[in-house]
Amino acid sequence: MPELPEVEIVRQSLNKKISKKKVKKVIIRNKNLRIKIPNNFGKFIENKIVKNVSRFSKYLIINFPNNQYCLIHLGMSGTIHFIKNNDKKYKSNLSFYHSPFLPEKHNHVELIFNKFRIIYNDPRRFGFFQIITSFSDLEKKFAHLGPEPFNKKFDLNYFYQYSKGKNKKIRDLLIDQKFVSGIGNIYANEILFLCRIKPYKKIKFLNKENFNQIIINSKKILSEAINKGGSSIKDFKNTEGDKGGFQDNFKVYQREGLTCKRFSCRGKIIKKRIGNRSIFFCNSCQI
Template sequence: MPELPEVEIVRQSLHKKIKKKSIKKVIIRNRNLRFKIPSDFESFLKNKKIIEVSRFSKYLIIHFQNEDYFLIHLGMSGTIHILDKKKPLKFTNTSFYHSPFLPKKHNHAEFIFDSLKVIYNDPRRFGFFEIINNYQDLQKRFKLMGPEPFSDKFNLNYVVNYFKKKNKDIKSFLLDQRFVSGIGNIYASEILFASKINPFKKAKRLNKNECLDIISNSKKILQQAINKGGSSIRDFKDISGNKGTFQKEFKVYQQEGANCKRTKCKGIIKKKITSNRSTFFCVSCQK
């Protein structure tokens, strides 16, 4: 599943390509995504002018001129492809998941502009679309979600108070979107390694310095991943022909059996599966 950095790369590509453009036509080939696309979806979006593409957590937010909003969540396997008539693109994929080229199957929706087509592809159909009618409803939509790691609200006071008397392990909290929004399995493992914290340590046992390390390393690692184009696990390219290279920076993720990369640590990276998720950590320096 794309995590915050990968969704941010998609956002940047879309913002660059469709800002200030109007949707001329919408074609829905399959309405059965995670939530069924309503019958008036096409007419609602037709002739809407886009003023911005933003993001919250793993959600893409299309802002329209009349203050309506269109949310896109990519789910497990969703990708967005851009076809440009004026400047044909060798690589159509705005992210690094699945084929860099437009697939022939599972193209469920097309958003047609004057010289562009934006196509939503999703083999597993866990992604979804959502229309929001005003800013107040947009705020309510994310009310139950935690702050993003980059937010000023993700601070020591918030984290310490949230962890009080909590028996759940810290790795589970980093994946819990009610606590913090946008972190997934890859980056949770990397953040905890950078913080020298065992993923299975109870949250209530973390001291203030450990909480500060988690806050700091969350911001640092996610920003590094964005700067490097995300993690291109399958080594594919985006619409500019660039590859996400953060996977070259992995210290623990998918490093099972390797020597710890921390200087002077002689530990080995271990993999443990809990709740169908793989957790990677150093058995020596993550306490």
């Protein structure tokens, strides 16, 4: 599943393409996504001018005039593709975790503009589109989620108060969207490496300095990932057709058995399972 940096790169790409453009037509080929697309979806979107595309956590938000919104979540396998009207090759630069060539049977939603179209493709159909008709409803949609790592609310006092009395592993806390929004397994592993903390360490054994380091390094890792265009685990490309580059900076993720990259550390990267996900950490410098 794409995490905050990858969704931010898609947001930037999509915003460049559709901002200030009018949606001429909407084609729904399959309503049965994770949340069923409502019958009035096309009528709601058509002939509206896109103000811009914003983001909260892993959600894309197409902003229309008069506090009206289209919320998009990519789920596990959802991808958004930009296709010029005269392009018969079905090749795109917005593809994430997927081949840029579209398997047409999974094209569920098309937003048609004057000279191009945006296609939502999702083989597993865990993503969704949702229309929201007021700012207060938009706030309610995100009310159950924690602050983003870049939000000033994500501070030492918040971390300490939220984690007090909990028996969770620190990796599990970092990917808990109710605690902090946007961090997934990839970046949780990288953040905890910088902090020298094992992913399965219980938060009750951490101190305030550990919390402060996690806050600082969360911002650092996510900022670096965004600056490098996200992590291209498969075929993600941005609007210019370039792959993300942060995967070249991985210190632990997918480096099982390799030597630790930390200067003067002779440790090896270990892979273990927590729940249904893999964790990666150094067996020497992470304690």
